[in-house]
Amino acid sequence: MELFDKVANILEVFKTNRSSNGLICAHCQSHDVIRYGTYNKKQRYKCKICKKTFTDFTNSPLNMCHFPNKWPEFVKCTIKGLSLRESARLLKVSYVTLFYWRHKLLIALKNIKNTEFIGLVEVADIFLPYSLKGQKGIDNRESRKCGRKYKYLLGEKVCVLTATDESKNIASRATLNLGFNKRCVNDAIGHLVTEKNTLLFSQKPAYSSFCRDKKISFYHSSNKGCNINSGRNYLNNFLNWMLRFKGIASKYTNNYLSWYKFNSKINFDDTFTGVIKLINAMSCEYISEINSSISKQKLQTA
Ligand SMILES: [Zn+2]
Structure with a gap:
């Protein structure tokens, strides 16, 4: 301890960090703020733009925290x-x-914002069963009977997609998979890749289609000498780390991905x-x- x-x-740490680049409004991020007395023994401020008041902890995990x-x-x-x-x-x-x-x-x-990817970007994915753990009044639904071929492409699965680049920059995101398509890929990494990148992934139409739309060159991992080991290793390590939680509700997957990412960092x-x-x-x-x-x-x- x-x-x-x-x-x-x-x-004090919050106060210092939040005002390190000049005080900003916790609601609208305007710099036009003034001191406005105290509230619960904490300095209070008022924003001249949105007219709202705030402290150093408003809209932070410590807001209204008793301990x-x-x-x-x-x-x-x-x-x-x-x-x-x-x-x-x-x-x-x-x-x-x-x-x-x-x-x-x-x-x-x-x-925490991701930085744009540099150079070659490896993309890997896994599909996890959808879980309603902790949701009141709903028993685990019976899994749908799907043909073997579509086992991972139909029904309620959560797709976890991870992209890593040459400078070990990582982005990962889960989407509810109701048909894995280019929109899933775009939601996960669309804002991080540009025409300057080259993507490497396993052969799935969603990825190729995403790349064609964005005019990004790509390779398939089935090509000789290409593999997506770093993305797959990252996802496997994530799954191993997740075992300790004995199953989580799918709606929180993105939170756990961010947690794992920061921990790795x-x-x-x-x-x-x-x-x-x-x-x-x-x-x-x-x-x-x-x-x-x-x-x-x-x-x-x-
Ligand atoms: Zn404001």
Whole structure:
């Protein structure tokens, strides 16, 4: 615990990071803001553009949080990949509170923008069974009877697509697969690739069609000397890491992908260095989700 005394005042970390490039409005990102008294002993500001007031924690995972100083230890539990029950025992905070903390943290990580890909981009995918875990009033639906040929292309599957480039830049995204098509590919990586890139993927019409639309050159992994090992390894490692959670609701897949991606980036470092990196990253993101909207979250249908 002593290790985290250094970031015990997480509120100060947020305050410093959020104003590092000049104070901006937490609602509309305008720079036209003024100090506007205090609220709950915290500095309050007012935006001259949208007229709303805010503090250093508005639209952050720490908004309305009763125990902000438990966050560094919570972040450590998160990097370690501890279950919410284990974390709740350690932190002496309720499971339900931590459920919302975790999702707010993951949403902040999901908001971190990807940089555009450089050079050759490998694209790999997996299809996972759709899961309604945790959803009240719905029993696991019987899986649809599909012909063997279409086992992974029809019915309720979640497609997880991962792209990696020469500089180890990674993007991954899950879409509800109701027919894997070029729109799924476009949603996942369309904003990250340009005509300067070349794509490498297994032979699927959705990818070729996406590339033709975007005028991007491509190779199939079936060509001699081409393989998509790094994307596949990444996805396999992700699946292995996910085993600890004993199944998650599909609607949260993208949150877990962002979590895994950040963890890989900091090499699963749960010491002070890793914890502060994660706190710094999340403090710079603005999220609008509150407890009620998190429980209603939906996985995007492509
Ligand atoms: Zn504003």
